[in-house]
Amino acid sequence: MSSRIIETATNIMMPFMILFGIYIIINGHLTPGGGFQGGVILGSCALLLYIVFGIKKQAKKLSILENMGALIFLFVGILGIIFGGFLFSNFIAKGTPGTTLSGGTISIINIAIGLKVATGFALLFFIVLQYIERRD
Amino acid sequence: MILNGITVGIILILIGLYGMIAKKHVFKIIFGLIIISTGLVLFFVSVGYVDTGAAPIVSGDTTYVDPLPHTLMLTTIVVEVCTTTLALVLALKIYEKYKTLDISTLEDL
Amino acid sequence: MKGIIGIIIVLILGVLIFSSLRLEYGNSVGITAEMYIEKGVSETGAVNLVTSILADYRVYDTLGETIILFIAILGVSMVLKGDKK
Numbered sequence: 483m484s485s486r487i488i489e490t491a492t493n494i495m496m497p498f499m500i501l502f503g504i505y506i507i508i509n510g511h512l513t514p515g516g517g518f519q520g521g522v523i524l525g526s527c528a529l530l531l532y533i534v535f536g537i538k539k540q541a542k543k544l545s546i547l548e549n550m551g552a553l554i555f556l557f558v559g560i561l562g563i564i565f566g567g568f569l570f571s572n573f574i575a576k577g578t579p580g581t582t583l584s585g586g587t588i589s590i591i592n593i594a595i596g597l598k599v600a601t602g603f604a605l606l607f608f609i610v611l612q613y614i615e616r617r618d
Numbered sequence: 619m620i621l622n623g624i625t626v627g628i629i630l631i632l633i634g635l636y637g638m639i640a641k642k643h644v645f646k647i648i649f650g651l652i653i654i655s656t657g658l659v660l661f662f663v664s665v666g667y668v669d670t671g672a673a674p675i676v677s678g679d680t681t682y683v684d685p686l687p688h689t690l691m692l693t694t695i696v697v698e699v700c701t702t703t704l705a706l707v708l709a710l711k712i713y714e715k716y717k718t719l720d721i722s723t724l725e726d727l
Numbered sequence: 728m729k730g731i732i733g734i735i736i737v738l739i740l741g742v743l744i745f746s747s748l749r750l751e752y753g754n755s756v757g758i759t760a761e762m763y764i765e766k767g768v769s770e771t772g773a774v775n776l777v778t779s780i781l782a783d784y785r786v787y788d789t790l791g792e793t794i795i796l797f798i799a800i801l802g803v804s805m806v807l808k809g810d811k812k
Contacts, residue, residue, distance in 0.1 A: 511773035514673065516781060518692055548800070552793055559790070570786040576772030579676075585773035591782040595789065599696070602796045606703055606803060613807040619745065622752040628744055632737045640733035666760070669753040674776040676768050684757035685764075685776040689785060692777070693792045700799035707803050 507596035521599025528604035551598030623664025630657025
């Protein structure tokens with residue numbers, strides 16, 4: 483997989499793909515999109531990097547990020563008990579509908595889900611590809 | 619019978635069910651599962667459809683489609699990916715141990 | 728043999744489903760949809776109703792779904808990394 487054309491195209495396109503994924507996650511409460519969709523886009527970026535540049539050892543640390551996404555998600559829910567009275571209550575001020583800083587906890591939950599889904603899919607690809615590479 | 623989203627979704631679910639019952643290759647059974655999931659998504663999104671309805675992003679005063687099936691199907695897609703991954707990995711291990719993916723051969727082992 | 732059984736089961740199921748189908752395409756009868764469309768924006772503050780249901784009204788579904796993703800990763804890594812010889 484050491485084609486110069488693919489490597490150059492990946493080098494040029496990769497920042498825009500990552501930016502698009504982050505945009506989908508952060509604007510999830512305003513435009514079509516959300517945590518899952520943006521997370522899957524970021525996970526596909528990771529798959530492209532694996533295919534083009536091979537697997538690096540640092541990819542093992544992805545599981546820490548994956549657990550962090552789940553922990554942020556649960557932490558927001560438990561803060562909802564303290565400030566709102568029940569699990570996952572929307573305790574932050576709602577803001578003006580249509581602006582970026584609206585929706586209360588929805589944005590934070592979207593970012594946590596996006597982090598978890600992106601690293602989770604990257605981990606799935608990484609485990610299977612590493613197994614196939616090790617078997618050969 | 620009119621071909622619209624609901625009927626095509628049910629037909630896809632039936633095709634996938636037939637594939638899961640009749641086929642003898644492990645990959646084809648997993649593909650039947652994927653076809654069932656796709657038909658399910660099509661069926662539920664079509665159930666929530668309203669004529670001349672816009673996407674459920676509130677702006678102005680128009681009619682919108684039902685947002686609940688979209689949400690549930692979003693969950694279904696991720697669960698389908700997880701199930702498919704686990705099933706394919708198990709099929710990989712079956713092939714490595716028994717060197718075959720045929721169900722009728724695997725039953726005799 | 729399996730093919731014949733499959734065709735019979737699928738045909739019976741298809742006849743049963745299509746003869747009892749009472750859903751009309753284009754006329755959604757979702758009872759909760761009116762409530763979501765009327766009150767969704769003022770209750771959650773998010774314009775996108777799908778996200779507001781996903782992350783506010785039905786957040787327990789999302790919680791269970793993330794748990795499913797976690798268990799899938801756990802299962803894949805256990806199956807593929809189990810044999811260290």
